[in-house]
Amino acid sequence: MSAIDSVSLPRSFRLPRIDGLIQWIVPLAIIAIWQVASVTGFVPTRVLPAPSDVLLAGWKLLLSGELVRNIWVSFWRASIGFFIGGSIGFAFGLANGLSQLSAKLTDTTLQMVRNVPHLALIPLVILWFGIDESAKLFLVALGVFFPIYLNTLHGIRTVDPQLIEMGRIYGMTDGELFRRVIFPGALPSIFVGIRFALGIMWLTLIVAETIAASSGLGYMAMQAREFMLIDVVVLSILIYALLGKLADSASRVLERLTLSWHPAFQKN
C-alpha cells in the first residue's frame, strides 16, 4: 500500500493551529486513497469512479442547473417535512409532558404507532398521495415526529421537581414556570430529539425520493442508475453526506447558543 505514504497524516497532527481541521483529516484521507486507488486501477472505475470524475460530473450538473434544482427540491422537502412533523411532535410532547390527562389520552396510541416502521407505509402513502409532494412531506413529517415527541416528553418529565417546587414557592405563575423552569430544563433533551430527527429526515427523504419522485436528489440518483452514470450516483450519495453533516452542524450551533449555561458547552 504505497498510497498511504502519499498522505502526510502523522505530520498534520504536529501542527497545533489546525485543531478545527482535525475532523476533516479522515474524510480527506479517504478521498485521497480513493483517488490513488482509482488512478492506479486498483479499483475499477466501473465499480467506483475516481473522486475527480465525480467532481467533474458534479461540475457538469452544476452548469446545467440540474444539481442546484434537485438539491433545492430535496432541501425544501426536508425542511417543510421537518417543520410539520417537528411542530406536531413538539406540541404533543408538551401537552403530554404537562398534562396527565393528555398523556393518558394519547401516549399509548402514539407508542403503538411508533413501533410501526414509518417507511413500511410507503406503499400506502403512494396509494393515497401518488408520487407528488405530499407523499414525501407526509413520510418525512411522520419520521421526524417521533424522536421530537419522545425527547420533548422525556425532557419535560425529567425537569428537576425541586426546581419546580422552588418556582412555585417564589410565586411563579404557570406561564412563568414553563418559560423559566420547565422549557429551559427540557431543552437539552429536545436538542437530542432534533439531532435524531435530522438523521431520520434525510433517511426518509432518500428512500421516498428513490422510490416515488420526479425530482430531487434521490430521483437524480435513480435516473443516473438507469443510464449507468455511476459518477452521478456516487455524487448524490456524497451530497447526502454533506447535507446531513450541514444539518447536524446547524443544530450544534443552535445548541451552543441556547445552552451556553450548560457545563458541557462552556469553554473557559
Next chain:
Amino acid sequence: MQTAVRTSLPETELASRANFAPHARIVREAQSSGLPLSIRGLHKSFGDNEVLRGIDLHIPAGQFVAIVGKSGCGKSTLLRLIAGLDKIDAGSISFGQDIQPKDIQPEDIRVMFQEPRLLPWARVLANVEVGLGRDRASGDAHARAEKALSEVGLADKRDQWPSVLSGGQKQRVALGRALVSRPRVLAFDEPLGALDALTRISMQRLLERVWRDQGFTAILVTHDVAEAVALADRVLVIEEGRIAHDVVIHAARPRQRGSAELAGLEGSILSHLLSADDRT
C-alpha cells in the same frame, strides 16, 4: 399562601381570629421585621405514618429557633408546614394574633433548602431576582437583587452561571434569593448540610449576621447540634412527632464557638437525643 392562618379549623374561628387588630398594617410598617408564630395542635400524617402528633409552639417575632432531632422525627415536615409547602391535617399555624391574613404576603415567608435549587440556565443575578416573587417585574428589581447579592458577599459573581460556583457560593446565592424580598419569616431546611466544615462555619456566621441585620424570625432545621447551639436563641428537640425538649440558649452574641458554655449545652442536648435512641 394567601392567608396568615393555615388551619383546618372551621371558617368562623378563622374569621374571628382575623378580626383582631385593625392596625396591623401600620404595625407592620413600623417594625418591618419578624413575624411571631403560633402553632396549635399540629398533626400531619403521610398515609398510615403519623409524622407530627400534636405540636404546640409559640415563637416570638424575630427569634432564632433551631429544630433538631433524629432523621424521620418530623422536623423537616414541621418546617414545610410552616412554610406552607404541605397541607395541614389538623391544628393551626398563625402568624401573630394581631396580624391580619391579608397583611401576610407570600414574599414574607421564605424557605432555604439543603440544595441551592438555582436555575442552571439563569445567571446569578437573575437567580436572585426570582426571589422577588411578584415584584420581579418592578423597575428596581435589578438594584434590589444586586443589594441582596452584596449582602451575601457575591456582588462580583452577578454575571456567572451557577455551574461555575462552588457549593458554598451556590448556597449563598440561594440565601440572597431568599433575602431579596425582605422576608419576615425565614425557614432553613438543613441549608448547610451538604457543605464542608470550614464553609459551613463561614455560612453560619453569614446566617447569623443577616438575621441580626434584618430581624426576621428564623427557623433552622438541622442535624448538627453544635450548629443549633451556636446560632439559635432556642433549641427544640423533636422526638416521634412531638416537642420533647425546649432549651433556651442564653449565651451572649457573638458566640465563641467551642466555648465551655456552648459545649455543655451541646452535650446536654445530644444526651437527650441519644437517650431517646436508647429507649427505642
